Amino acid sequence: MNLPYLDPSLLAPPTTQTPIFHVSRVSKTYETASGTTLALTGIDLDIPPGSFVSIVGASGCGKSTLLKILAGLEDATEGVVLREGRELDGPSRDVSIGFQEHVLFPWLTIEQNVMLPTEIYGMPAEASRQRVQELLRMSGLADFARRKPAELSGGMKMRAALCRALSTDPRVLLLDEPFGALDALTREELSLELLRMWEKARKTALLITHDIDEAVLLSDTVVVMSPRPGRIVEIIPIDLPRPRNEETAALPRFTQLTQHIRKLIFSPRKEAA
Numbered sequence: 184m185n186l187p188y189l190d191p192s193l194l195a196p197p198t199t200q201t202p203i204f205h206v207s208r209v210s211k212t213y214e215t216a217s218g219t220t221l222a223l224t225g226i227d228l229d230i231p232p233g234s235f236v237s238i239v240g241a242s243g244c245g246k247s248t249l250l251k252i253l254a255g256l257e258d259a260t261e262g263v264v265l266r267e268g269r270e271l272d273g274p275s276r277d278v279s280i281g282f283q284e285h286v287l288f289p290w291l292t293i294e295q296n297v298m299l300p301t302e303i304y305g306m307p308a309e310a311s312r313q314r315v316q317e318l319l320r321m322s323g324l325a326d327f328a329r330r331k332p333a334e335l336s337g338g339m340k341m342r343a344a345l346c347r348a349l350s351t352d353p354r355v356l357l358l359d360e361p362f363g364a365l366d367a368l369t370r371e372e373l374s375l376e377l378l379r380m381w382e383k384a385r386k387t388a389l390l391i392t393h394d395i396d397e398a399v400l401l402s403d404t405v406v407v408m409s410p411r412p413g414r415i416v417e418i419i420p421i422d423l424p425r426p427r428n429e430e431t432a433a434l435p436r437f438t439q440l441t442q443h444i445r446k447l448i449f450s451p452r453k454e455a456a
């Protein structure tokens with residue numbers, strides 16, 4: 184029987200203090216023909232509105248699984264996941280996802296690709312077009328709006344994919360290794376660009392990355408995970424001043440934080456930051 188008075192959304196009405204995501208004792212088990220995988224266990228995490236959170240950890244520690252659960256694309260096997268105080272009920276226009284494989288449709292122009300989510304969600308066309316123009320302008324793609332993806336560099340395609348993720352004006356941006364396929368220079372350039380875009384827009388952002396420096400430079404909080412089964416080793420507040428830029432990486436505190444995270448990943452035990 185469905186008892187509405189037990190609905191967690193009624194126990195936690197949304198307020199400005201309500202986390203964008205509240206994750207409590209979440210575990211995820213995959214059952215496949217080849218066996219059972221405990222991908223996540225005992226995950227507790229609160230993501231405050233407007234914050235930038237990165238998740239780092241060795242391959243297979245369940246980072247993508249956690250992101251898919253937050254996106255409403257996978258169900259947790261156990262535990263509670265609330266978005267702004269309400270139980271998740273699938274994907275939402277308020278939560279955009281950007282993947283490493285940015286999958287721009289090759290037969291559409293950059294502008295059409297970026298507009299697509301606004302059309303899928305039936306958003307007003309003129310306001311969406313203006314927003315898309317502004318996003319393309321902000322990311323230096325205005326002159327390429329009518330080009331096809333094949334005519335753009337890898338970095339430009341990634342920018343277009345970021346614009347597309349922002350086109351519905353989501354409250355949350357989930358990014359799964361968005362710069363993974365790019366060369367080191369483009370990657371650094373784009374992560375600084377993402378930092379500038381985020382500092383302007385202040386969307387809640389959750390980034391999965393293998394790059395510890397990138398995680399520390401961008402984030403308010405870095406979540407370090409360990410594999411088999413995936414669990415959180417430590418949640419590290421990044422107490423570096425904002426706004427941040429290339430020079431932030433030269434601060435002694437930056438090195439201290441990145442070294443601490445490296446130690447946690449390569450020998451996952453408590454280290455004092």
Ligand SMILES: Nc1ncnc2c1ncn2[C@@H]1O[C@H](COP(=O)(O)OP(=O)(O)OP(=O)(O)O)[C@@H](O)[C@H]1O
Binds near residue numbers: 214
């Ligand atoms: N759809 C699925 N079916 C079965 N097992 C899965 C599925 N998705 C993930 N897994 C398993 O769950 C575990 C966590 O995978 P996940 O992709 O979340 O890790 P990850 O930390 O994102 O890895 P990577 O950094 O390599 O992308 C792995 O052991 C993986 O094999």
